Amino acid sequence: MHLDRRFSTFNLLLVSINGMIGSAWLFAPLYAAKLAGSAAIIGWLIGGFATILIALTFAELSTLLPVAGGTARIPQLSHGALSSFMLGWIAWISALAMPPIEVQAVLQYASTYFPSLTLLVKGVPVLSHLGLVWAVILLFSLGMINILSFKGLLRFNFLIFFFKFAVIILTIFALIGTRFHSSNFAGMDNYTLSFSGWQSILSAVASGGIAFAFTGFKHGVELAGEAKNSPISIPVSIVGSVTICLILYLGLQLSFIGALEPASLLRGWSKLSFPGDVGPFAGLALGLGLIWLVKLIYIDATVSPLGAGLIYVTSTARILYTMSKMGYLPKFLSALNRQHLPLWSVLTNCALGLLLFLPFPGWQSLVSFLVSAMVISYAIGPIALYCLRLEVPKEKRSFRLPCAKWLAVLAFYCCNLFSYWTGWETISKLSLALILGFALFLVAFLRGRVKDEYIGWQSAFWLLPYLSGLVLISYLGAFGGLHLIPFGWDFLVIALFSVVIFYLAVITRISITEHGMAHYLAVEI
DSSP, X not given: OOOOOOBOHHHHHHHHHHHHSSTHHHHHHHHHHHHHGGGHHHHHHHHHHHHHHHHHHHHHHHHHSOOTTHHHHHHHHHHHHHHHHHHHHHHHHHHHTHHHHHHXXXXXXXXXXXXXXXXXXXXXXXXXXXXXHHHHHHHHHHHHHHHHOHHHHHHHHHHHHHHHHHHHHHHHHHHHHHOOOGGXXXXXXXXXXXXXXXXXXXXXXXXXXXXHHTGGXXXXXXXXXXXXXXXXXXXXXXXXXXXXXXXXXXXXXXXXXXXXXXXXXXXXXXXXOOTTTTSHHHXXXXXTTOHHHHHHHHHHHHHHHHHHHHHHHHHHHHHHHHHHHTTSSOGGGGOOOTTSOOHHHHHHHHHHHGGGGTTOOSHHHHHHHHHHHHHHHXXXXXXXXXXXXXXXXXXXXXXXXXXXXXXXXXXXXXXXXXXXXXXXXXXXXXXXXXXXXXHHHHHHHHTTOOOOSOOOTTXXXXXXXXXHHHHHHHHHSSSSSOOSSOTTHHHHHHHHHHHHHHHHHHHTOOOOOHHHHHHHHHHHO
16 A cells, blocks of 8 residues: 555645644744844744755755655665665654644643643743643544544644634734834844854754744655645645745744833843743733733644644654655554554654653753754755756756755755754754664664665765764854854854765765666656
């Protein structure tokens, strides 16, 4: 059995937007403002445009290779099985964290009415024992919706999208119309005219929830194997979702900052607090007497994150399904039920997702880890785009990125900056996940489960200096590291590093002919 092509252009776009608008809109404007003040708006622009650039590379790749679990499949063609596994592993780890993040957001908002769900540990709300019980219930409920009915999934996604979209628009206009202090934006120059200010802005991009807010664009990549009319639906879902969400997030950040009482900023943005800030927008609305909006936001605080979590359960299962089909993981993970849905991949992801609540019990710490892992999986997009342009230049591409070489290098640079900005503490934890992933590949290889005829040991060589270099630069850098590489100079260091690694990845690519590409597509599509 194979996965069916059943997502229309409209459905795939809604899935991507729904997956992108989760807990980020509920929390990111507060955390970004605490880190970057009113200059958080600049952070949203940086994060949005950089993500659009990265998304454009995947738009071309996914129309050229409209297969399920594209993050694992794409590097298989450009760099062989080992690179495919490692990047697929990283993508899976990062996507695996998303449903727990969204469940964490639901319970954190709910703790306003049910305080027993969370505890304050060093000022950070974390799940209590009761909260963990509810986390189990919610996470497996998302899995059951995915398993039981595809049509039910689409209908549920459709209803959730329009509800959360309406609440966001109402929130923006209600806050701006009720109270808007333009004086709250007066300090933006202080951030843009100093190194420390820009460091705060970039920290907000990586750790304040901004980069996290745009991660949903990859649903179109992972679900490309189930897309109808893929030449149109895939680029529309990938690029269109980022553009639409950027506009919404800018409106939310603008209305949030403007609605703050100036007195709450007297001790500085980093110590920003106000009654009910455990649920930032609900707290603001309550302070403004907008009781009707408070009720809507609290309903959406459940609907919005669970809607995003539902979509991530869907797309993450496709990564695990694909890695199983490729022989990297046990065969049972690629089994489909009667509805042609990956039953065991969904259930396995739900069970493993629960473990992430242990080392990352708070929303913001989970977000930092996810962003660091996710952007490393993004890195294959720009690299594979250019490699396949060189290997199969005549292959038909329904979407073709102009100035591909230069934009690919720039997109790769953006990926590395995002990862670096998450800080040493997060990168160090990610390095352990990478070591575990390599060990699993060796086990699969030694047991003869890897189906790819070309393992690609030599083609995967670029991964060693790339991943170890990211860890080293982070350790020496200015974002939680030793500060031996000062802020400002680290941009140059990462730029040079990115160019060298990009070139190394391109020259170590595997060769594939037009005939080989046609055979691959005939088998996979």
